[in-house]
Amino acid sequence: MQTETAEKKGALPELLGRNWIAIFIVLLVVFFSVVARSFFSFDTAQLIFFNGTEVFLLAIAELFVIITGGIDLSVGFVMGFATVVSSKLMVACVALGFSPFWSILAASVVTLLIGLVPGLVNGWLVAYLRVPAFIATFSMLGVTHGISELMTQGIPTKNLPALAGDIGNGSFFYVAPGGAISFFSRPQVARGQTVLAIIPNMVIFAFLFIFLFAFILGKMKFGRHLYAIGGNIDAAIRSGINVKRDLIKAYVISSLFASLAGLSYVMKYITGKPDAGANMLLEAIAAVVIGGASMAGGSGTVGRTILGALVIAILETGLRIIGMQTFMTYILVGVILILAVIIDQVFPNRNR
Amino acid sequence: MIVIFSLGSSGFFDIVNFQNIIHLSTGAFLLAAAELLVVITGGIDLSIGYVYGLSSVLGAKVMQILYAGGAGGAGGAGAMPTAQVIALGCLAALSVSILPGLANGVLVTRFRVPPFIATMGMWGICNGITLFLADGFMPVMGAPSEINAIGNSYFLYIDPSKSISFFAKPSYITQANIRSVLRLVPNSLFLSLLVLLVLGFVLGRTRFGKHTYAIGGSMDAAIRSGINVNRHLVMIYVIASFVSGVAGLFNLFQTGIGNYTPSGANYELMAVAAVVIGGASLTGGKGRILGTAVGVLVLAVLENGLQIIGVSAFYRYIGVGVLLTIAVIIDRAFPDLF
Numbered sequence: 001m002q003t004e005t006a007e008k009k010g011a012l013p014e015l016l017g018r019n020w021i022a023i024f025i026v027l028l029v030v031f032f033s034v035v036a037r038s039f040f041s042f043d044t045a046q047l048i049f050f051n052g053t054e055v056f057l058l059a060i061a062e063l064f065v066i067i068t069g070g071i072d073l074s075v076g077f078v079m080g081f082a083t084v085v086s087s088k089l090m091v092a093c094v095a096l097g098f099s100p101f102w103s104i105l106a107a108s109v110v111t112l113l114i115g116l117v118p119g120l121v122n123g124w125l126v127a128y129l130r131v132p133a134f135i136a137t138f139s140m141l142g143v144t145h146g147i148s149e150l151m152t153q154g155i156p157t158k159n160l161p162a163l164a165g166d167i168g169n170g171s172f173f174y175v176a177p178g179g180a181i182s183f184f185s186r187p188q189v190a191r192g193q194t195v196l197a198i199i200p201n202m203v204i205f206a207f208l209f210i211f212l213f214a215f216i217l218g219k220m221k222f223g224r225h226l227y228a229i230g231g232n233i234d235a236a237i238r239s240g241i242n243v244k245r246d247l248i249k250a251y252v253i254s255s256l257f258a259s260l261a262g263l264s265y266v267m268k269y270i271t272g273k274p275d276a277g278a279n280m281l282l283e284a285i286a287a288v289v290i291g292g293a294s295m296a297g298g299s300g301t302v303g304r305t306i307l308g309a310l311v312i313a314i315l316e317t318g319l320r321i322i323g324m325q326t327f328m329t330y331i332l333v334g335v336i337l338i339l340a341v342i343i344d345q346v347f348p349n350r351n352r
Numbered sequence: 353m354i355v356i357f358s359l360g361s362s363g364f365f366d367i368v369n370f371q372n373i374i375h376l377s378t379g380a381f382l383l384a385a386a387e388l389l390v391v392i393t394g395g396i397d398l399s400i401g402y403v404y405g406l407s408s409v410l411g412a413k414v415m416q417i418l419y420a421g422g423a424g425g426a427g428g429a430g431a432m433p434t435a436q437v438i439a440l441g442c443l444a445a446l447s448v449s450i451l452p453g454l455a456n457g458v459l460v461t462r463f464r465v466p467p468f469i470a471t472m473g474m475w476g477i478c479n480g481i482t483l484f485l486a487d488g489f490m491p492v493m494g495a496p497s498e499i500n501a502i503g504n505s506y507f508l509y510i511d512p513s514k515s516i517s518f519f520a521k522p523s524y525i526t527q528a529n530i531r532s533v534l535r536l537v538p539n540s541l542f543l544s545l546l547v548l549l550v551l552g553f554v555l556g557r558t559r560f561g562k563h564t565y566a567i568g569g570s571m572d573a574a575i576r577s578g579i580n581v582n583r584h585l586v587m588i589y590v591i592a593s594f595v596s597g598v599a600g601l602f603n604l605f606q607t608g609i610g611n612y613t614p615s616g617a618n619y620e621l622m623a624v625a626a627v628v629i630g631g632a633s634l635t636g637g638k639g640r641i642l643g644t645a646v647g648v649l650v651l652a653v654l655e656n657g658l659q660i661i662g663v664s665a666f667y668r669y670i671g672v673g674v675l676l677t678i679a680v681i682i683d684r685a686f687p688d689l690f
Contacts, residue, residue: 073621129684131684138621138676141618143669146673295466325483327483330479334476335476338469338470338474342465345465
């Protein structure tokens with residue numbers, strides 16, 4: 001405590017520098033609220049999380065690999081692959097005469113299982129054949145892209161059960177004007193009355209998994225091993241960590257989260273297409289880096305990554321609300337990504 | 353691989369097809385050469401694919417505006433000769449394409465941003481500016497049609513029965529009998545060869561090249577031996593960006609329209625793939641122009657061959673992925689192959 005008071009002069013900028021994402025988020029919200037009156041509302045907040053579900057999931061996918069000092073370029077197309085597989089399966093199950101609910105459930109579970117395969121192959125290539133992560137996952141990008149294009153033959157999948165859209169675009173509970181609360185389904189009300197929809201299903205779906213894996217990363221031995229591997233792989237091997245197995249697990253988790261993003265996409269937009277996540281690689285990596293992780297590995301947390309992804313999600317939704325075109329998002333994400341690294345170098349001890 | 357495709361289809365082993373392969377992969381050659389420079393220094397440049405699109409769209413936009421102004425002037429003071437329009441468009445595109453490289457270089461050296469992040473940020477920025485110029489997702493049209501003639505013509509035309517002419521189609525040839533004319537050596541080949549030879553010479557024979565390898569081999573050793581590493585790196589990124597700009601401009605000449613880089617086109621990743629197949633190491637210090645050219649050819653032949661024997665284009669993505677991994681595994685097993 002004494003040293004802290006002694007360094008009081010430098011404390012304020014240091015504090016600002018370390019918590020710059022939080023400050024930046026506040027600034028963004030203030031900016032958008034000033035420009036567009038309707039921005040500052042509960043609905044918009046929900047919309048930001050709803051639109052950003054895929055970014056959140058892909059950022060976590062990328063985080064697990066980046067902590068180990070690797071990179072996963074395939075997340076966007078594994079996501080596309082998952083959208084194609086799951087939507088095809090749903091259509092097939094319905095055609096076989098299953099009820100929509102069971103079709104969706106079965107298709108989702110099978111998709112998540114199939115979604116482990118790209119990660120397994122990536123991890124095996126990186127850990128056992130010592131192929132650089134960049135190359136292995138880029139190859140996987142091509143393979144998953146090719147397979148999903150072959151499956152769709154260039155036509156996005158259609159005719160999904162309507163229930164998928166209901167789940168994907170529904171909310172956890174609704175409050176009707178009289179004070180009645182109903183879960184999952186929108187209550188029947190007179191025309192003109194507003195129903196308060198609270199917490200989109202997909203956000204709950206995403207954050208269930210994110211919390212689970214935040215726990216695994218932060219509190220379990222496996223999580224500590226990942227940081228050790230990223231920090232110094234030789235030391236990790238010498239201290240008896242089964243590095244190869246843990247690396248494979250990291251890539252499998254990455255691919256699992258990419259598949260989850262794919263499922264979320266299918267439920268929201270009721271279609272599956274190979275390039276669903278084509279341009280999200282930049283956003284996923286940007287979220288992780290804005291969240292303070294180092295590309296060299298060994299640092300980064302789920303919480304900060306979510307903050308990083310939140311910056312991107314706010315930007316995207318906010319820019320859309322104030323009527324900007326998508327190109328502004330690209331430019332701003334690029335600028336913030338670079339600024340994030342520069343700020344982190346000025347205030348290096350942000351992460352611990 | 354060439355043998356397999358030749359057996360698979362009679363159309364493959366044919367000089368016309370080989371020229372097609374070269375012609376269509378000019379952009380890939382240039383981008384891979386650009387990427388190689390950066391990879392040798394141990395960095396990576398993810399922005400080149402979008403610098404490519406930026407240059408193509410910007411060049412087209414400038415030509416479009418000037419050309420339209422000239423045509424509207426109806427011989428008045430506003431009218432500008434077509435050649436001048438094209439020259440100004442090229443100049444604008446090329447000078448702007450230097451800027452992302454300059455920014456990358458300064459970020460990497462002065463601000464110590466990892467190349468991966470700096471160039472990825474630049475990817476987003478260039479993509480955004482390109483889409484802004486292209487007005488959403490529209491290719492830019494309206495550039496003078498003469499550029500097509502430059503981009504797609506050949507050095508030598510041989511009419512089997514009669515004559516040889518340079519650069520221009522024999523005037524009596526019409527669309528109907530054009531197929532009988534043997535067209536040799538596309539202009540694009542010259543461009544590729546020129547850039548590849550110059551870069552190959554610079555890398556292999558000059559002090560600049562030696563320093564590049566030295567930086568990639570060991571940054572510390574390079575600094576201690578008195579190389580001005582920062583200035584050198586900035587120059588490398590600028591050259592890479594400039595060459596990508598040339599590639600983008602060439603794309604404009606080839607197609608006649610300014611094409612933005614579609615998301616998920618992954619030109620920069622393809623370039624990295626070619627460089628790696630060509631024997632370079634992503635940790636730096638290794639890699640040659642010749643190997644990279646072979647890498648591009650392998651990818652181009654794979655693509656073209658699969659197309660000609662009638663395999664769905666989608667297998668191409670899978671093929672490239674598998675091939676790339678195999679190349680790296682072979683490279684690991686026999687480190688002295690290249």
